[in-house]
Every structure is written in structure tokens, then in C-alpha cells.
Amino acid sequence: MSIEVSIPTPLRNLTNNQDTVQVSGNNISEVIEQLDVQYPGIKERLADEQGNLRRFVNIYVNGEDVRFMQDKATAVKDGDEVSIVPAVAGG
Amino acid sequence: MSEPYFSSLKCRECGRLYPKKAVHVCEYDFGPLEADYDYERIKSVLTRALIQSREKSMWRYRELLPIDGEPTVGLQVGFTPLVKADRLAKALGVKEIYVKNDTVNYPTLSFKDRVVSVALSRAKELGLKTVACASTGNLANSVAANAAAAGLDSYVLIPADLEQSKVLNSLVYGTKVIGIHGAYDQVNRLCSEIAGKYGWGFVNVNLRPYYAEGSKSMGFEIMEQLGWEIPTHTVVCMASGSLLTKIYKAYHEFIKIGLVPESKFTVHGAQATGCNPISLARKSGTDLIKPQPKPNTIANPWPSALRRTDIMRCGPWSRRVAGRRMRRMRRSLRASSCWPRRRVFLPRQRAV
Structure with missing residues (x-):
């Protein structure tokens, strides 16, 4: 099972400057856990002590914001694209 | 101005300090970065009389705007009725x-001239040669016009179905307009994802700490x-x-x-x-x-x-x-x- 995760610039120092990485998992929580196994330290940047997404972290699955789906429990499957994006502000 | 009155960028979430570069979020919690000023020093120099002695533009309050030296872009912006x-x-x-x-x-x-003036003045201080933005019109026009005046290369990313009149307003300044199939939120997200990739200054992304001020x-x-x-x-x-x-x-x-x-x-x-x-x-x-x-x-x-x-x-x-x-x-x-x-x-x- 392979999911492509886009890594934003502020986190690339943890992923050896890779802007996309491959991980496995059945939902966003598992994807984050797996990311942390491969790139230690990344989980605490994305989630608080309870495992909830930090308030300025956006995660999209195939372009859809997980906060409007099942948040960290949002399911993912093989071939899905997950994007981690800092909160965007308007023009 | 001899010495800048803002010393660093500061995370609004955790308070961590960052150098005054083209960055906009904290690496630790993605909190937005904001210019950090030395208000005590500003208080000792900025008086009503000093402000009133200056040109009638937004730059008469320059000590409270995040640039190191004198402003170089949009010197006539502001002081509207x-x-x-x-x-x-x-x-x-x-x-x-x-x-x-x-x-x-x-x-x-539009008021976008205010934010763009600060962003591009800072972009020049940072040595950036190309500036860009995500926009639905007014910001694109302001970036295009002010970048042309400042001698900077510019790109504006807009929803592809934007009204032609707005697109034309930007094109007359010689900017490169890139239409994106999607709504503004998606254009903005795209800019956020590619900011930093080409060494450009996106005024409302990686130059945002300066722009917003x-x-x-x-x-x-x-x-x-x-x-x-x-x-x-x-x-x-x-x-x-x-x-x-x-x-x-x-x-x-x-x-x-x-x-x-x-x-x-x-x-x-x-x-x-x-x-x-x-x-x-x-x-x-x-x-x-x-x-x-x-x-x-x-x-x-x-x-x-x-x-x-x-x-x-x-x-x-x-x-x-x-x-x-x-x-x-x-x-x-x-x-x-x-x-x-x-x-x-x-x-x-x-x-x-």
C-alpha cells in the first residue's frame, strides 16, 4: 500500500529535502505515524500531544480538506495523494 | 533610517523567532510569522511632529512597517481622504x-497598493528578482503595476474564469498571468505549495509577514x-x-x-x-x-x-x-x- 504525501517547505529539513514521500496507512492518523517512523520528529510538528492536528496545519486527501471529512480518521487508500499545507490566508 | 526597528519574525503561536527572510510559517507548529518590533525604541523617536513633517503617504509611519532601510516601492501610496x-x-x-x-x-x-508596497520594498531588500501572487483581481493589478515600477519580474496566478476586464488590467503592466482551473482557494493553495520552489517572492505567501503589515x-x-x-x-x-x-x-x-x-x-x-x-x-x-x-x-x-x-x-x-x-x-x-x-x-x- 502506497500513498504519496506532499511535504511543505518548512518540513523538508526532516525529509532530506524531498518534496514528496511514499508511506502506508489506512487513515490520516496512521499516515502521520508512518511518516514519523520514516522521518522522526515530523509527528510533533503536525499534531499535538493528543494526536489532534495542529490548528494551522491543513491536510488534504486528493484535494479535499480532511477537516470537512473525518479529520484525522479520514480514510486513505492505495494511490491517494495527501498534501500537507500550512494554513493559507487570503490576498 | 540607520537601524531597523524590527529585528526578527516571531511565531504568533509559540513565540519562536526567525530571521527576516522570505518565510511565513513556523517550522514547529505552522503558526503564522509576524514582524517583531522594538516598541521602546520606536516610542523614543516617533512623535506626532515627526510624522506630520513627512510626505503624506503611508510611509510617514515607516518605523512601524517591516523594512530595514528607506522604502523603495510605492512611495506615493496611502494617505487617502x-x-x-x-x-x-x-x-x-x-x-x-x-x-x-x-x-x-x-x-x-485599491488598498492592495499598501500591502504590495511593503512586500515589494522588502523583496528588494532580500534581493528577490521575481514576485508573484494568488489573486482574484485587485492584488494582481497592484503586484503587476508596482513590480513594473520597481523593475521586478512578476507572475500573477488567478482562477482561469476571472472576468476578462480584470485580467486585462494586470496584463497592461506586462506581468505574466497564469490561469488556474479552480476557485481562488485552490489557486491560493497551489501558490502555498510552490512558494519557495522557484526562489520567487509570493507577496501573500512567503512575503506575507511583510505584506500584511x-x-x-x-x-x-x-x-x-x-x-x-x-x-x-x-x-x-x-x-x-x-x-x-x-x-x-x-x-x-x-x-x-x-x-x-x-x-x-x-x-x-x-x-x-x-x-x-x-x-x-x-x-x-x-x-x-x-x-x-x-x-x-x-x-x-x-x-x-x-x-x-x-x-x-x-x-x-x-x-x-x-x-x-x-x-x-x-x-x-x-x-x-x-x-x-x-x-x-x-x-x-x-x-x-
Whole structure:
């Protein structure tokens, strides 16, 4: 099972400057856990002590914001694209 | 200016400090970065007399804007009229009302010239050669015009279905317009993902800590033009929320450095019915703001994807304005010789 995760610039120092990485998992929580196994330290940047997404972290699955789906429990499957994006502000 | 009055960028979430580069979020919690000023030093040099001795532009408050040296872009921007609208006040049944008319801003007739001037002045200090933005029109025009004047290469990314008249306004300045199939939120997200990839300065992404501060100049001007006082009520169109929060910040900064007396004030946000995600979130008691992908309003706002911003700290609060009421207010403003493109102020006491 392979999911492509886009890594934003502020986190690339943890992923050896890779802007996309491959991980496995059945939902966003598992994807984050797996990311942390491969790139230690990344989980605490994305989630608080309870495992909830930090308030300025956006995660999209195939372009859809997980906060409007099942948040960290949002399911993912093989071939899905997950994007981690800092909160965007308007023009 | 010999020594800059802002020393670093500071995370609004955790307070970590960052060098003054083209970065906009904290590496640890993604909190937004904001210019960190030495207010004690500013207080010791910035006086009403000094401000009044300077050119009538937004740069007369330069110590409170995040650049290292003298401004180099948009030197004529700002100090737009604050119009006392007596007939409008009478029509609305209020004592005193003023309209800040930023439709005469130079060079592109919108408040975006303020933020872009600061962003591009800082971009030049950082040695950037190319600037860019995500926009639905006004910001694109301002980036295109000011970049051309500054000798910078520019790109503007817009929703592909944007009105042709808006696209043309940007094209005349020689910018490169890139149409993206998607709504503004998606264009903005794309810019956020590619910012930093090409070494460009995206004014509303990686230059945002500098860009956003430009909005404070409207608040500074309002206080000076009212005779160095803060209006009791200020009504600001919400748009992305940035203008509202920065006017609020401007009032607090002038209090902090002693340029205006402390007083009770409220900053209100207004959104048009049909595109009022922030107002709806407030009413439902949540700080999770749900974007409205298909706005339905005569206003032309941005279907906000903002999340849990400082807006919530600005006080009571956001109101929605129906299209019919908006048309009626526009007629009232025309009758008062005030025709703001972006702001309608509806106070009860002295207000802007």
C-alpha cells in the first residue's frame, strides 16, 4: 500500500529535502505515524500531544480538506495523494 | 533610517523567532510569522511632529512597517481622504460618520497598493528578482503595476474564469498571468505549495509577514486624520480578515507608543450574505470556517478558507449584509458623494 504525501517547505529539513514521500496507512492518523517512523520528529510538528492536528496545519486527501471529512480518521487508500499545507490566508 | 526597528519574525503561536527572510510559517507548529518590533525604541523617536513633517503617504509611519532601510516601492501610496459624510450620517440616523476612501489609492485604486508596497520594498531588500501572487483581481493589478515600477519580474496566478476586464488590467503592466482551473482557494493553495520552489517572492505567501503589515497604515491614517484619536466603532469589510486584524493592531500600536490616548473601541467585520463564512462560523459558535465555493453576492468577496485566525480577538463582531440592503447603502453613499469600492462604515457613535 502506497500513498504519496506532499511535504511543505518548512518540513523538508526532516525529509532530506524531498518534496514528496511514499508511506502506508489506512487513515490520516496512521499516515502521520508512518511518516514519523520514516522521518522522526515530523509527528510533533503536525499534531499535538493528543494526536489532534495542529490548528494551522491543513491536510488534504486528493484535494479535499480532511477537516470537512473525518479529520484525522479520514480514510486513505492505495494511490491517494495527501498534501500537507500550512494554513493559507487570503490576498 | 540607520537601524531597523524590527529585528526578527516571531511565531504568533509559540513565540519562536526567525530571521527576516522570505518565510511565513513556523517550522514547529505552522503558526503564522509576524514582524517583531522594538516598541521602546520606536516610542523614543516617533512623535506626532515627526510624522506630520513627512510626505503624506503611508510611509510617514515607516518605523512601524517591516523594512530595514528607506522604502523603495510605492512611495506615493496611502494617505487617502477620510471623508466626513454628514448626509450619510443623517440618512442612517447616526451622529457622525466618516468614510476612508481608498479607491483613490495610487497606482491601482485599491488598498492592495499598501500591502504590495511593503512586500515589494522588502523583496528588494532580500534581493528577490521575481514576485508573484494568488489573486482574484485587485492584488494582481497592484503586484503587476508596482513590480513594473520597481523593475521586478512578476507572475500573477488567478482562477482561469476571472472576468476578462480584470485580467486585462494586470496584463497592461506586462506581468505574466497564469490561469488556474479552480476557485481562488485552490489557486491560493497551489501558490502555498510552490512558494519557495522557484526562489520567487509570493507577496501573500512567503512575503506575507511583510505584506500584511502594510494594512496597518490605513489604521494609522484614520487615527491621525481624526486628530490623533481612535474611532469608537470601525466597520471593515471582512475579505480575507487581514485588513480588519491589522487595523485593530494599528490602534493598539499607537496606544502602546503613546501617539493616541487609550480609549474604548470596537472593530466590526462585515460580510455579504451569500458569501459570509466567517459570520456564519461566529453565529454557530465555532472557529472552524467553512469555505463557500460558490459565492452568491453582488459584492465579489473571497470565499474564505481562513481558519481560527486572530479575527476572533477583535471583538463584536461580524454582520452579514444582504444584497438588497447593500444596493440601498450604495445609493446612500452616492448621495453623500462617498463611493467606496471596498468599505462601508455603519457606526452608532463617532465611527469610521
